Amino acid sequence: MRGVIQYGVRDIRVEDRPDPRILTPGDAVVRVVAACVCGSDLWGYRGLRDPGPPHPIGHELIGIVEQVGDAVTVVKPGDFVISPFSFSDGSCQACRHGMTSACDHVAYFGSNDPDGLPVDGAQGERTRIPMAESTLVPVPGPIDDALIPGLLTLSDVMSTGHHAAVSGGVGPDTTVVVVGDGAVGLCAVLAAARLGAPRIIAMSRHADRQQLALAFGATDIVEERGDEGVAAVKALLGGELADVALEAVGTAESMRQALGSVRGGGRIGYVGVPAGGPKLPVGYLFDRNITVGGGMAPARTYIPELLPDVLAGRIDPGRVFDLQIPLEEAAEGYAAMDERRAIKALLWP
Amino acid sequence: MRGVIQYGVRDIRVEDRPDPRILTPGDAVVRVVAACVCGSDLWGYRGLRDPGPPHPIGHELIGIVEQVGDAVTVVKPGDFVISPFSFSDGSCQACRHGMTSACDHVAYFGSNDPDGLPVDGAQGERTRIPMAESTLVPVPGPIDDALIPGLLTLSDVMSTGHHAAVSGGVGPDTTVVVVGDGAVGLCAVLAAARLGAPRIIAMSRHADRQQLALAFGATDIVEERGDEGVAAVKALLGGELADVALEAVGTAESMRQALGSVRGGGRIGYVGVPAGGPKLPVGYLFDRNITVGGGMAPARTYIPELLPDVLAGRIDPGRVFDLQIPLEEAAEGYAAMDERRAIKALLWP
Numbered sequence: 001m002r003g004v005i006q007y008g009v010r011d012i013r014v015e016d017r018p019d020p021r022i023l024t025p026g027d028a029v030v031r032v033v034a035a036c037v038c039g040s041d042l043w044g045y046r047g048l049r050d051p052g053p054p055h056p057i058g059h060e061l062i063g064i065v066e067q068v069g070d071a072v073t074v075v076k077p078g079d080f081v082i083s084p085f086s087f088s089d090g091s092c093q094a095c096r097h098g099m100t101s102a103c104d105h106v107a108y109f110g111s112n113d114p115d116g117l118p119v120d121g122a123q124g125e126r127t128r129i130p131m132a133e134s135t136l137v138p139v140p141g142p143i144d145d146a147l148i149p150g151l152l153t154l155s156d157v158m159s160t161g162h163h164a165a166v167s168g169g170v171g172p173d174t175t176v177v178v179v180g181d182g183a184v185g186l187c188a189v190l191a192a193a194r195l196g197a198p199r200i201i202a203m204s205r206h207a208d209r210q211q212l213a214l215a216f217g218a219t220d221i222v223e224e225r226g227d228e229g230v231a232a233v234k235a236l237l238g239g240e241l242a243d244v245a246l247e248a249v250g251t252a253e254s255m256r257q258a259l260g261s262v263r264g265g266g267r268i269g270y271v272g273v274p275a276g277g278p279k280l281p282v283g284y285l286f287d288r289n290i291t292v293g294g295g296m297a298p299a300r301t302y303i304p305e306l307l308p309d310v311l312a313g314r315i316d317p318g319r320v321f322d323l324q325i326p327l328e329e330a331a332e333g334y335a336a337m338d339e340r341r342a343i344k345a346l347l348w349p
Numbered sequence: 350m351r352g353v354i355q356y357g358v359r360d361i362r363v364e365d366r367p368d369p370r371i372l373t374p375g376d377a378v379v380r381v382v383a384a385c386v387c388g389s390d391l392w393g394y395r396g397l398r399d400p401g402p403p404h405p406i407g408h409e410l411i412g413i414v415e416q417v418g419d420a421v422t423v424v425k426p427g428d429f430v431i432s433p434f435s436f437s438d439g440s441c442q443a444c445r446h447g448m449t450s451a452c453d454h455v456a457y458f459g460s461n462d463p464d465g466l467p468v469d470g471a472q473g474e475r476t477r478i479p480m481a482e483s484t485l486v487p488v489p490g491p492i493d494d495a496l497i498p499g500l501l502t503l504s505d506v507m508s509t510g511h512h513a514a515v516s517g518g519v520g521p522d523t524t525v526v527v528v529g530d531g532a533v534g535l536c537a538v539l540a541a542a543r544l545g546a547p548r549i550i551a552m553s554r555h556a557d558r559q560q561l562a563l564a565f566g567a568t569d570i571v572e573e574r575g576d577e578g579v580a581a582v583k584a585l586l587g588g589e590l591a592d593v594a595l596e597a598v599g600t601a602e603s604m605r606q607a608l609g610s611v612r613g614g615g616r617i618g619y620v621g622v623p624a625g626g627p628k629l630p631v632g633y634l635f636d637r638n639i640t641v642g643g644g645m646a647p648a649r650t651y652i653p654e655l656l657p658d659v660l661a662g663r664i665d666p667g668r669v670f671d672l673q674i675p676l677e678e679a680a681e682g683y684a685a686m687d688e689r690r691a692i693k694a695l696l697w698p
Contacts, residue, residue, distance in 0.1 A: 093589045094613030094638075102613020102638045167640065240442045264443030264451020265647070273635070280629040286622070286644040289443075289451045291516065292629075293640030298614075 003124030004330045006057045009047035012331040020128035023117050025071035028132035030063040030081060034152045035123045036321065037333045037345045039182045040273045045334050058123025059085040059109040060155040062148065072132045080143050081136040083129055084299030085156040087113065090134025101296035123330055125349045137303045149318025149346060150310040153187065154303045158317040160271045161187025162306060163297035165195055168244040168269025172196035177233055177261040180248030181209040183320040183344040184271060186216055188246040190317055193217025201233055201242065209343060212319060230260045242266065250274050262290060270294035321346040352473030353679045355406045358396035361680040369477035372466050374420035377481035379412040379430060383501050384472045385670065386682045386694045388531045389622045394683050407472025408434040408458040409504035411497065421481050429492050430485040432478055433648030434505040436462065439483025450645035472679055474698045486652045498667025498695060499659040502536065503652045507666040509620045510536025511655060512646035514544055517593040517618025521545035526582055526610040529597030530558040532669040532693040533620060535565055537595040539666055542566025550582055550591065552606065558692060561668060579609045591615065599623050611639060619643035670695040
């Protein structure tokens with residue numbers, strides 16, 4: 001099969017790889033229908049994080065089950081499935097509380113499963129899914145092709161945007177500032193609107209992203225950053241600050257922006273992978289009584305909750321894919337996102 | 350009048366001071382019935398924080414209103430009142446959301462009010478209370494003397510323990526670890542029990558505090574600290590971690606203990622004044638999806654909520670006062686708490 005390998009900084013190649021097969025009774029092998037490039041893939045691509053030795057990459061996919069191990073009962077060959085970006089056992093304490101991303105046996109694409117066996121990247125034609133019974137979510141067919149981008153976002157970005165909103169306690173009584181206009185930030189806007197937030201201020205400097213934020217339910221756009229950004233938020237809110245800020249970048253600067261945007265007793269829902277930041281100034285949190293929650297999204301828990309809204313067309317998070325290209329052109333997907341020519345790139349195997 | 354002055358590290362004196370008087374229409378002058386020494390007063394006493402120039406000290410009191418300014422309507426001379434440890438305007442955004450401790454005009458005992466006028470310490474015979482209309486809480490009389498210690502705790506420690514529990518999301522479905530066996534930690538135990546927590550593990554090495562923790566509703570005591578403390582928690586919870594940890598110390602070590610004690614997706618409610626810590630390791634919070642909330646308690650908001658339980662004897666937080674001495678002996682109160690001979694010292698003017 002063909003699969004994407006990250007060789008190093010700005011070095012993405014598509015290569016022949018061995019076809020995956022069932023290695024444990026809990027496995028499934030899935031043929032990938034659509035995969036995509038994540039903003040977090042760009043940290044290593046840009047060299048902001050050590051990309052390490054060459055490795056298969058990608059952690060978002062939807063696909064068709066081809067084979068299952070003897071212990072797998074919830075899906076069967078031919079089923080259309082969404083895979084969350086992390087694998088979880090479904091039985092540990094964190095999983096039983098729905099926090100599948102903090103599973104005791106959490107495992108990831110492009111790494112090893114709890115048995116030490118390698119797992120392929122999601123950016124490929126096929127992949128083995130360990131702990132398939134407690135990881136994969138089947139989607140009742142037939143699947144309208146137009147829904148594929150939206151279903152694919154449930155694997156990560158839409159679930160992650162939703163996690164920001166849930167962690168921030170967004171609801172019908174909360175004003176919201178969203179810091180970050182990448183695919184996750186835009187999905188956080190959509191999630192906040194879905195949860196009924198009456199006022200959603202998206203911080204964005206890019207016209208195309210501003211438009212999508214407005215389409216997703218943002219009521220206001222703020223282009224300024226730093227203290228000027230906070231002042232602009234205040235101007236929009238009649239001199240007050242937001243109840244909640246959703247942080248979807250992962251830098252010290254973006255966390256500072258989020259912290260400065262919320263009132264005393266407010267909340268931060270953060271989902272930006274902390275790369276080189278963010279720092280949490282405890283004295284400020286203490287004095288302002290700001291609650292900080294979030295982290296890696298428990299996508300496995302959220303997919304069944306969000307799926308009906310995608311299938312029914314009530315939300316269309318697939319609009320974050322403004323570039324759709326063949327898997328063979330994966331390198332262009334990375335480059336386009338790196339250069340901000342694309343919000344998010346969908347890869348067709 | 351007589352009032353307590355901190356002159357420097359381990360230098361507490363009781364001196365003659367000018368009687369306070371009404372300086373603005375929003376003021377009240379209160380005759381102190383009982384005051385006390387706070388664990389946070391010890392940071393400066395021990396020199397762990399610069400005590401600064403000589404200043405009046407103390408921030409917890411109950412008393413009788415003697416005079417009110419023209420703008421004060423909620424209390425009148427003769428009323429028995431509880432003062433929260435911070436003064437708030439009751440009208441800013443944070444106050445309207447109940448977070449009075451993050452008030453835009455927050456002011457403190459022993460410092461200046463928003464008009465720049467000095468405020469006495471609570472450890473004295475009388476004090477001026479600025480923003481009295483939105484700060485003082487009247488208590489319907491007559492007041493049983495036996496209730497005085499309990500009522501006094503609402504000024505700070507019981508409200509603060511309650512804030513830890515509320516910030517940690519404690520309820521009937523949560524197992525709780527309480528880090529810190531000072532008066533606030535013990536009140537956090539009591540607050541967690543009041544909110545219905547079925548399992549409350551108090552971390553304490555002192556026999557007298559262990560006994561009070563058990564009397565307040567702790568179901569278990571853990572004497573170990575660090576990794577051994579976490580292992581002991583796990584042993585008590587059948588190999589699992591707590592849903593919530595309440596941090597009531599304010600050091601990096603105690604925050605680490607709290608963070609290590611909760612499951613993935615768990616919560617920290619923290620109220621320990623961060624002195625030299627705690628540091629928040631964002632990568633760990635992110636990977637474990639731990640929510641951190643808390644800070645300075647909005648005592649003004651909590652007093653009316655907790656007051657009926659104290660008046661009816663349903664909770665007896667006044668038991669944290671294991672030393673009751675005349676105001677003139679304030680220095681001994683500090684020394685006894687510093688040397689851990691007392692949990693908390695009540696001062697009778």
